[in-house]
Amino acid sequence: MGRGSASSTPTSTLTWISWFCSLPGHEYFCEVTEDFIEDDFNLTGLNTMVPFWKEAMEMVLDVEPDEDASKIPDVSIVESSAEMLYGLVHQRFILTRVGLQAMAEKYESGVFGSCPRVYCVGCNVVPCGRSDVPGLDTVKLFCPNCNDIYVPPSSRFQGVDGAFFGTTFAHLFFQTYRELSPAPFWKAPSAGGSPLSPRSTSGSSSSRGSPFVNPNPHGGQKRAAGYVYVPRIYGFKVSERAKSGPRMHWLRLRPENPSELDMVDWRGRWIDEDDEYDDDEEDDDDDRQMEDFDPVI
Structure with missing residues (x-):
């Protein structure tokens, strides 16, 4: 054209x-x-x-x-x-102050859309790329609530290069506008409704009371929707080792209080873990295929 x-x-x-x-x-x-x-x-x-x-x-x-x-x-x-x-x-x-402000207006207007994950309860997303080099991948959408990326719902975005948004913008955006970012932790509701239902706390008096305040100044300033779907058969949880098990359950778990954030090091490993970091490990931060936990028979 x-x-x-x-x-x-x-x-x-x-x-x-x-x-x-x-x-x-x-x-x-x-x-x-x-x-x-x-x-x-x-x-x-x-x-x-x-x-x-x-x-x-x-x-x-x-x-x-x-x-x-x-x-x-x-x-x-x-x-x-x-x-x-x-x-x-x-x-x-879009990494400059003026560019971030322009993208923030689009974000608050919902131009980028919302997360397709049900338990993110319509959290707005921002565009991002998986590479800074053009011609490798198309644009993706990053959700600050589940920290995952998704393919845009419309096919008209399949021709947009992800490098035009880069790997830095989405995360710098939420570091700059902390009031738009969910807190890195959440506390399950103590009573009333199922802890897995996003509506269990939406109508409670605690959520309608005083605004959410994150005691950790380095985290987000918005209440996180930390619900995780648990597969069940006749009421029993499906084993994570099963083929239909919750393979990505760990990805969307959040600590219940900010003190738990100090229990891991900068690599995300437990501080009291006996295993030492192996410098000879392959330093590859690219996306990897999901590991197959099922033994070959």
Whole structure:
């Protein structure tokens, strides 16, 4: 789809950046200011990653190209380079104070959607990438409540590169806006309703009383929805070693009080654990396949 159809009329004032952000599937993007793009410091290293750098920059900034048309490549190639250029600049822009504020407005408006997990009770999500290098993976959605990432529900986001949001933004966002981040711990309800039901505390007097205050100043400032689904057969819990067991049960568990956060080291290991950290271990933080606990018969 060319931009000429959107701004071919002389009276049109739509800029390339506004046009790009208004395309279907680009709702997650915010408009990067031209001052940010014109600052060479913010573009360090990008000229080696984007082909036809000069022509792409002219297209993004709505600068008239050179009169020598013989040196200008096919317009579709320049448009592709301009999209990559804007996406990589966007990755850096949303880490600034102005960019974080622009994304916070989208977050509070629910533009990014909500977590599909039932027990997260509609917690808003933010876009993120699993790599900072373009062309490796599409955009994903990070939930601050269950700390997991999900594929966007609409297929129109399958063409959006995850590197245009990067691996840092989602977590820096909730470090900056702690009032939007759930607390890293939760306390199960003592009475009334099932502890596994998200409605058991939503209607209780404790949740309607004084606002939630996290005693840990380094954690989130919002009450967490820490409910974990437990598979049962005739009322009995399914073993974690079973094929249908709660393989990811550990992922969504939260400590019941902030003092339990001091019982683990920076690696997430128990401090009183006898096993020492092996420096020869493979230092691979990439996503891994889920381990198969079932023995082969």
